[in-house]
Amino acid sequence: MKEPVMPGAVPNPLRNILDRRLPRIAGPSVLVLFGVTGDLARKKLLPAIYDLANRGLLPPGFGLVGFARRDWEDQDFAAEAHEAVRQHARTPFREDVWRQLSEGVRFVPGELHDDDAFDRLAETVRELDARRGTGGNYAFYLSLPPKLFPTVVKQLKRSGLAESSDGSWRRVVIEKPFGHDLESARELNAVVDDVFPPQSVFRIDHYLGKETVQNIMALRFANTLFEPIWNRSYVDHVQITMAEDIGVGGRAGYYDGIGAARDVIQNHLLQLLALVAMEEPVSFSADALRAEKEKVLSAVTLPEDLAQGTARGQYAEGWQGGAPVVGYLQEDGIPPDSTTETYAAMKLGVNTRRWAGVPFYLRTGKRLGRRVTEVALVFQRAPHQVFSHTDIEEMGQNSLVLRIQPDEGVTLRFGSKVPGASMEVRDVSMDFTYGQSFTEASPEAYERLILDVLIGDPPLFPRQEEVELSWKILDPIEEFWTKNGRPEQYESGAWGPASAHELLARDGRQWRRP
Amino acid sequence: MTLYLPRTTTSQISEALAAERHSVGGGAMNMVLTLVIVTDEADHYDAVRAATEAGREHPSRVLALIRRDPEAEPAIDAEIRRPGTSGPGEALLLRLFGPLGEHADSVVTPLLVPDAPVVAWWPGVGPVNPAADPVGRLAQRRITDALRAADPVGDLLSRIVHYRPGDTDLTWTRLTPWRSLLASTMDQPSAWVTAAEVTAEPYYPSADLLAAWLSDQLDVPVERKESNGPGITGARLITGAGDIAVRRLDGRVATLSRPDQPDQTVALPRRRASEALAEELRRLDADEIYEQTATHMASLLNRAGVGA
Numbered sequence A: 001m002k003e004p005v006m007p008g009a010v011p012n013p014l015r016n017i018l019d020r021r022l023p024r025i026a027g028p029s030v031l032v033l034f035g036v037t038g039d040l041a042r043k044k045l046l047p048a049i050y051d052l053a054n055r056g057l058l059p060p061g062f063g064l065v066g067f068a069r070r071d072w073e074d075q076d077f078a079a080e081a082h083e084a085v086r087q088h089a090r091t092p093f094r095e096d097v098w099r100q101l102s103e104g105v106r107f108v109p110g111e112l113h114d115d116d117a118f119d120r121l122a123e124t125v126r127e128l129d130a131r132r133g134t135g136g137n138y139a140f141y142l143s144l145p146p147k148l149f150p151t152v153v154k155q156l157k158r159s160g161l162a163e164s165s166d167g168s169w170r171r172v173v174i175e176k177p178f179g180h181d182l183e184s185a186r187e188l189n190a191v192v193d194d195v196f197p198p199q200s201v202f203r204i205d206h207y208l209g210k211e212t213v214q215n216i217m218a219l220r221f222a223n224t225l226f227e228p229i230w231n232r233s234y235v236d237h238v239q240i241t242m243a244e245d246i247g248v249g250g251r252a253g254y255y256d257g258i259g260a261a262r263d264v265i266q267n268h269l270l271q272l273l274a275l276v277a278m279e280e281p282v283s284f285s286a287d288a289l290r291a292e293k294e295k296v297l298s299a300v301t302l303p304e305d306l307a308q309g310t311a312r313g314q315y316a317e318g319w320q321g322g323a324p325v326v327g328y329l330q331e332d333g334i335p336p337d338s339t340t341e342t343y344a345a346m347k348l349g350v351n352t353r354r355w356a357g358v359p360f361y362l363r364t365g366k367r368l369g370r371r372v373t374e375v376a377l378v379f380q381r382a383p384h385q386v387f388s389h390t391d392i393e394e395m396g397q398n399s400l401v402l403r404i405q406p407d408e409g410v411t412l413r414f415g416s417k418v419p420g421a422s423m424e425v426r427d428v429s430m431d432f433t434y435g436q437s438f439t440e441a442s443p444e445a446y447e448r449l450i451l452d453v454l455i456g457d458p459p460l461f462p463r464q465e466e467v468e469l470s471w472k473i474l475d476p477i478e479e480f481w482t483k484n485g486r487p488e489q490y491e492s493g494a495w496g497p498a499s500a501h502e503l504l505a506r507d508g509r510q511w512r513r514p
Numbered sequence B: 001m002t003l004y005l006p007r008t009t010t011s012q013i014s015e016a017l018a019a020e021r022h023s024v025g026g027g028a029m030n031m032v033l034t035l036v037i038v039t040d041e042a043d044h045y046d047a048v049r050a051a052t053e054a055g056r057e058h059p060s061r062v063l064a065l066i067r068r069d070p071e072a073e074p075a076i077d078a079e080i081r082r083p084g085t086s087g088p089g090e091a092l093l094l095r096l097f098g099p100l101g102e103h104a105d106s107v108v109t110p111l112l113v114p115d116a117p118v119v120a121w122w123p124g125v126g127p128v129n130p131a132a133d134p135v136g137r138l139a140q141r142r143i144t145d146a147l148r149a150a151d152p153v154g155d156l157l158s159r160i161v162h163y164r165p166g167d168t169d170l171t172w173t174r175l176t177p178w179r180s181l182l183a184s185t186m187d188q189p190s191a192w193v194t195a196a197e198v199t200a201e202p203y204y205p206s207a208d209l210l211a212a213w214l215s216d217q218l219d220v221p222v223e224r225k226e227s228n229g230p231g232i233t234g235a236r237l238i239t240g241a242g243d244i245a246v247r248r249l250d251g252r253v254a255t256l257s258r259p260d261q262p263d264q265t266v267a268l269p270r271r272r273a274s275e276a277l278a279e280e281l282r283r284l285d286a287d288e289i290y291e292q293t294a295t296h297m298a299s300l301l302n303r304a305g306v307g308a
């Protein structure tokens, strides 16, 4: 006779840890989406919600409420969402899934400062609780410019929406940028923190939702092959690159005054650095993982001479990929005397026993040679060569490249004998590729992250402490740049300004051409 | 691109694969597993298609062994669909003539992707003891489909006696969406479950598995009721405070009702072969819950005097 089981108690008797077929499903809840007319909502969030529903990962009692300053009815919003899903969802469109999902779709028109609108929002979610059994659990997704956060958060408090009762939960999701420096990040946090406890705040860095980024941990900690050489005894330096081939395009208003370092390095690249450089966490719980990331971020050191240890640039008019393109200063909406950088590179150190003396070179930029994100560990040369100098002339340093996007995978580069009578060694690659179609079936970063929010699973979301540590790294550099001249112009379609190449050349190294 | 090698040998096939790799460089070594399909002319088309679709998620080398006239002279006709023809994986359709049909393992062995796991799938009627089957012996995972047998429930019961870790049946895989929905209804507080019911078309092993699973996990009596289908049409958890019931009459959309809550509709489509197969390929380790459930099902049915 088994122990009597108590349904509804924890643990659920129908969930057995041996039963790995059953997916994690969100509990009954309402997702309130602010900024539904925005780019992010249309291209990523709405499609991701549909894909989750299509994979059977949303509960029957799920509601989606859109809020925007549009004179729409529920059906109008549903039609907009339908269009977004049709265009951008990853999984095939199924009428049954859509119909079931759209029964829980509501729209509330209004301005963010309008008390009435928020009272109507409160009514709407309660109506959903009653009609759809959404259980009084609400997640608020602020897909809005951050300057509007205070208004929304205050309204959520005033209207009583932020308050939970009877074991129901409230969660708030905010998108980057998390401020533009340490001070503003703290102010922003204070606004949110005032109403929502820290464990209810989910900061989205969509990079962390990517399969390839999570694979960094699998690669490092599930294998025996890499960890023994993952340190200063073998690694010469690390390069972390995120290159875009596009210019600022329609984001001019947002981008100018922010620049490449704040837009990309503060969050994505420093998170990648943390995952690559951290020690093995004692478990994969959110706390253990964040503790290791925080340790690494707090050990990051800046170059002593910021003029020598950093570089920045602005893309100039030119040709890219066979088409003429304008320079940054000629883009619509950019002041012709703007000093915002569209390229940033820096040399950081990680002051730990594992990494002492190993430089981490970070770079990001727009209008570069091609769109690519990767982390490359470049290994030291063999201490002694039996082969003559001419034999190994063509051989570079061994490297392990984690390709984050596109063409996700891992490359190992090493020397191999060139076939023929002479002993000549040249670099070759050993490649693991997820394969285009393979990754197509894997969930999009936003799917994973939205599901984690609804389930309340925090490991993939940076905590305020990490955000602040990142700003502490970046602030002195930004300050130095503001006081010292202008970004250097660089050729569109190439790999960044001369100063960035000199930055590595001074150390006797060079950037990989990704 | 498709390459035809009539009246060939496995070494010629291996050579053709290697030549292919040479001309494109690397490529095919990304295959994560070998999927061996043991089938016949009538079934192979659908089976290979399902495997190719599932291969989008799991790039694999598909070896379809198509049994032909057992009286003929032994021979292999091969058809090689290269990677990119219909997905990231490659497919080898091997028509086996004469006594070769009985020695398929000798054909399979040289063509397995090195080191990668091997999955065997019988889309039609499968062997009673998959782990002892010549092809099954080569595989870490053996997928049968009891629904294809003349007596589906009897087929499943006779096979579970020979269960070895790695065995699985698509009648169990097709059940995952039902189990997942029922499990999610119990993520929230509810009253004690005292009994349960499962309603489905007759001779439908998935329904008996669902009943056995509920009975085993909840430790309550479960009644198996019959309907006209399609497939499973309902499941009911009877609690002191009222019933938690899922009804799906059209094979597509279900209605979930719970005490004190509004009825909810849920898309619960019946699964296509490719979806079930993709789920099987996702995990290649032993499925203890399947074994436990199928064994429990056997004891429940024996107690009821069925299939004994």
Ligand SMILES: NC(=O)c1ccc[n+]([C@@H]2O[C@H](COP(=O)([O-])OP(=O)(O)OC[C@H]3O[C@@H](n4cnc5c(N)ncnc54)[C@H](OP(=O)(O)O)[C@@H]3O)[C@@H](O)[C@H]2O)c1
Pocket (backbone or CB within 6 Å): A034, A035, A036, A037, A038, A039, A040, A041, A068, A069, A070, A111, A112, A142, A143, A144, A145, A146, A148, A175, A176, A177
């Ligand atoms: N797009 C991306 O790929 C991306 C990537 C990372 C992070 N993010 C972040 O995600 C958030 C949303 O991005 P987005 O690209 O979707 O921005 P967006 O296209 O500019 O849209 C922002 C939304 O905010 C609303 N809005 C703006 N001003 C408002 C006001 N005064 N009152 C009420 N509503 C107002 C807009 O509604 P109206 O249509 O009524 O103006 C729109 O729905 C931002 O925090 C952004 O930094 C975006």
